[in-house]
Amino acid sequence: MATTDALRLFGARVRELRHERGYSQERLAELAGLHRNYVGDVERGVRNAGLLNVLHLANALDVLPAELLRPFSKQVMKRLPSVSDRPSRRDER
Amino acid sequence: MATTDALRLFGARVRELRHERGYSQERLAELAGLHRNYVGDVERGVRNAGLLNVLHLANALDVLPAELLRPFSKQVMKRLPSVSDRPSRRDER
Numbered sequence: 227m228a229t230t231d232a233l234r235l236f237g238a239r240v241r242e243l244r245h246e247r248g249y250s251q252e253r254l255a256e257l258a259g260l261h262r263n264y265v266g267d268v269e270r271g272v273r274n275a276g277l278l279n280v281l282h283l284a285n286a287l288d289v290l291p292a293e294l295l296r297p298f299s300k301q302v303m304k305r306l307p308s309v310s311d312r313p314s315r316r317d318e319r
Numbered sequence: 320m321a322t323t324d325a326l327r328l329f330g331a332r333v334r335e336l337r338h339e340r341g342y343s344q345e346r347l348a349e350l351a352g353l354h355r356n357y358v359g360d361v362e363r364g365v366r367n368a369g370l371l372n373v374l375h376l377a378n379a380l381d382v383l384p385a386e387l388l389r390p391f392s393k394q395v396m397k398r399l400p401s402v403s404d405r406p407s408r409r410d411e412r
Contacts, residue, residue: 229371298385
């Protein structure tokens with residue numbers, strides 16, 4: 227899983243919960259205090275949201291932050307590129 | 320809870336897990352592929368880590384991202400400043 231996939235996975239989670247709530251992107255943005263374009267970027271996985279905005283999105287979606295990150299399971303995390311995937315670092319682990 | 324408190328809470332969580340693992344900041348930084356100063360800033364709550372770095376920290380600490388955000392409980396989240404704390408928005412909620 228490339229880091230872009232990780233962002234897409236997060237974005238899909240935000241979108242899923244937003245749809246469950248019946249919110250438009252604009253409404254979610256309003257509730258989270260973010261710009262609609264920002265929410266759109268997050269949902270498309272082209273923006274690496276900061277922790278504070280992750281918390282604001284969780285609040286706006288009425289879920290705990292941990293719940294918002296639930297798609298990052300053990301299986302998914304195993305496929306996240308880590309230091310060990312970078313040359314000359316694998317031996318340090 | 321101010322947003323700075325939220326960052327401090329996250330930082331304390333990172334530090335707690337790092338201590339449990341017996342890692343130095345330098346070691347954690349190495350495992351997460353981050354700069355030691357960055358990890359120090361995150362632990363002191365002066366840096367708003369991006370989602371990807373939250374994932375890298377979780378991996379390096381061998382916990383799920385959701386577990387890393389566990390301190391953000393319902394009680395804590397209620398005290399997070401939200402849009403509703405900003406003037407003229409409370410009535411929209």
